[in-house]
Amino acid sequence: MIECKNIGKTYVNGDMETHALRDVSFTINDGEFVAIMGPSGSGKSTLMHIIGCLDTPTRGEYLLDRKDVAKLSDDALADIRMQKIGFVFQAFNLLPRTSVLRNVMLPLIYAEKGEAERIEKAKEALSASAFPEKFWEHYSNQLSGGMMQRVAIARALVNDPTLILADEPTGNLDTKTGNMVLETFQRLHKEQGRTIVLITHEPDIAEHAERIIHIRDGDIVSDSKQHKQRLAVNLL
Amino acid sequence: MKIQDTLHETYTALSANKARSGLTILGIVIGIGSVVAMIAIGQGASGSIQSSIQSIGSNLVLVMPGQQRGAGASPVSAGRGSAMTLKQEDADAIAKEVTLAKAIAPEISRRYQVTAKGTNTNTQIVGTTSDYPIVRNLEIDTGTFISDMNVRDLARVAVIGPTTRDDLFGAGADPIGETIRIKNVQFKIIGMTKAKGGSGFTNQDDMIFVPISTAQRYLAGDTYVTTISVAAEDPNAMATIQQEITDLLLRRHNISDPKLADFQVLNQQDILATASSITNTMTMLLSAIAGISLIVGGIGIMNMMLTTVTERTREIGLRKAIGAKRRDISIQFLVEAVMLTFLGGFIGIVLGWLISLLVTSLSGIATAVSTTSILLAFGVSASIGIVFGYYPARRAAALNPIEALRYE
Ligand SMILES: Nc1ncnc2c1ncn2[C@@H]1O[C@H](COP(=O)(O)OP(=O)(O)O)[C@@H](O)[C@H]1O
Numbered sequence A: 001m002i003e004c005k006n007i008g009k010t011y012v013n014g015d016m017e018t019h020a021l022r023d024v025s026f027t028i029n030d031g032e033f034v035a036i037m038g039p040s041g042s043g044k045s046t047l048m049h050i051i052g053c054l055d056t057p058t059r060g061e062y063l064l065d066r067k068d069v070a071k072l073s074d075d076a077l078a079d080i081r082m083q084k085i086g087f088v089f090q091a092f093n094l095l096p097r098t099s100v101l102r103n104v105m106l107p108l109i110y111a112e113k114g115e116a117e118r119i120e121k122a123k124e125a126l127s128a129s130a131f132p133e134k135f136w137e138h139y140s141n142q143l144s145g146g147m148m149q150r151v152a153i154a155r156a157l158v159n160d161p162t163l164i165l166a167d168e169p170t171g172n173l174d175t176k177t178g179n180m181v182l183e184t185f186q187r188l189h190k191e192q193g194r195t196i197v198l199i200t201h202e203p204d205i206a207e208h209a210e211r212i213i214h215i216r217d218g219d220i221v222s223d224s225k226q227h228k229q230r231l232a233v234n235l236l
Numbered sequence B: 001m002k003i004q005d006t007l008h009e010t011y012t013a014l015s016a017n018k019a020r021s022g023l024t025i026l027g028i029v030i031g032i033g034s035v036v037a038m039i040a041i042g043q044g045a046s047g048s049i050q051s052s053i054q055s056i057g058s059n060l061v062l063v064m065p066g067q068q069r070g071a072g073a074s075p076v077s078a079g080r081g082s083a084m085t086l087k088q089e090d091a092d093a094i095a096k097e098v099t100l101a102k103a104i105a106p107e108i109s110r111r112y113q114v115t116a117k118g119t120n121t122n123t124q125i126v127g128t129t130s131d132y133p134i135v136r137n138l139e140i141d142t143g144t145f146i147s148d149m150n151v152r153d154l155a156r157v158a159v160i161g162p163t164t165r166d167d168l169f170g171a172g173a174d175p176i177g178e179t180i181r182i183k184n185v186q187f188k189i190i191g192m193t194k195a196k197g198g199s200g201f202t203n204q205d206d207m208i209f210v211p212i213s214t215a216q217r218y219l220a221g222d223t224y225v226t227t228i229s230v231a232a233e234d235p236n237a238m239a240t241i242q243q244e245i246t247d248l249l250l251r252r253h254n255i256s257d258p259k260l261a262d263f264q265v266l267n268q269q270d271i272l273a274t275a276s277s278i279t280n281t282m283t284m285l286l287s288a289i290a291g292i293s294l295i296v297g298g299i300g301i302m303n304m305m306l307t308t309v310t311e312r313t314r315e316i317g318l319r320k321a322i323g324a325k326r327r328d329i330s331i332q333f334l335v336e337a338v339m340l341t342f343l344g345g346f347i348g349i350v351l352g353w354l355i356s357l358l359v360t361s362l363s364g365i366a367t368a369v370s371t372t373s374i375l376l377a378f379g380v381s382a383s384i385g386i387v388f389g390y391y392p393a394r395r396a397a398a399l400n401p402i403e404a405l406r407y408e
């Protein structure tokens, strides 16, 4: 469960202050599929970094599973990320010249899991993200964008996280492959009950979630449940 | 992260940039290679110098002419050893008064042109006495050495070294009874010494021995001697003998201040120590130069690692985002640096070994790459990796994951 209470984030560069987040409060319960939507520069990524324990807020309180993470050390935050959070980035961020399987295993390698468990979990995760088995031993840089993002999703799933954070996951993909990715998220949410936070600047994409938090200039403009979720149709 | 995973990551990273990795370790290869070669050659050279010093005799005290000083405030110095300050009488006095000495052999040696039937050579002629073989560990192969009677009678007889025999009469020939001419004086060969092996710079196999009295009368024309070799009964007596000879000669030469002595009394152990300190200094000096190459190599590694950290900023950010701790990142980059220097060290050892083999085959100096120097080389290259990899690794570990992921 995510609880943000009056969170603010101010970047100071020399004597220039940027208020990326002003006063943001919301709660996301386990099992929700939420989109955070807003124009470029509105503070979406900043918010995701705080939720994902990559960064700490300047003001306010952030509780992840009722635990205040603001005062934790870098390494303690790394532990939380390892155990509870899976990231999907716009730029995929896979390791080149490294096989698909090993890319997916990477979080388990840092978690010092045994060889057998790693392989088993990685294969499960790849199946869950609908990544075709015949490419498992391929190098990540030999794949198409859509395939790369599936590997990234599998990597985000492999440590069995309570929370999946995706920052503009379709930003580098065409509509068709973007749809495939959204379909994967919806399926993971429905079948596995994963908590998913999807960040996007496009309303079309945001409508695939159950709830949309709309932010602008570092403040929440609206926070509404969608009664009718748009379904990602596999156009392929 | 487990160690085998770290090694896997290191291998992937280094093999992604084979050419760059190869060029970067060149400095380490050259540095380690020259240190290994230096040590091998230095130890080989010092070994051959030591064995050649030991081969001149055992428990030996050598008396040699020192600097001959003119009177007055600024002494005019002739070259060390070239002075003529030791006389036959000095040798006789030592023989009579230094009772601890086992044997004494004065000698007068100089190079002369030697001719035999149709052949000639230029070699060292040593005028000496019957005790010379005892003092200098010389053995007779055929015939006899110079006897006391030969010395008393000014006999024109010679004992020849095997190398000189080869030069004058051909290998395997029996030289006994042949005549040779030195400075137009005829000598009859009465014996040949056993080969000692051409060790080092003074080849004792290429010499001709004649009675000292004959050499003084017919060859040198005076009664000076160039060296008096004194053999002690055992090593403990050497210091006493050295002191007794010094006192005796100072008295005989009417010199009150030992600093002004016109002779020098050398102990074989001192010569050994001096020689090995010279070779040690040379080895140290050359190794220091090689050490500089290692530092330059280390800086090259650091430079490459810093470039790598910058290039892989995004990757570092991703690793941190999925749970890598500072320690994981710094160890990964440190291991990369150490792997590079280790590889460089390994190739360097092979290179150094090849160089010392080459030196052995070209110069004949017996070189040996010791286990110690291999361990040293590995230790040094690992340390260079750690020292020069530390800063880049820290830089990588300290990267903020957000900044790193944003990095374009
Ligand atoms: N490290 C930083 N230093 C200074 N300003 C920053 C930094 N990161 C983000 N910002 C600023 O904060 C604001 C919000 O950025 P961001 O959260 O990336 O927006 P979004 O993801 O919605 O496009 C922007 O004005 C951006 O320029």
Ligand SMILES: [Mg+2]
Binding pocket: A044, A045, A046
């Ligand atoms: Mg953004």
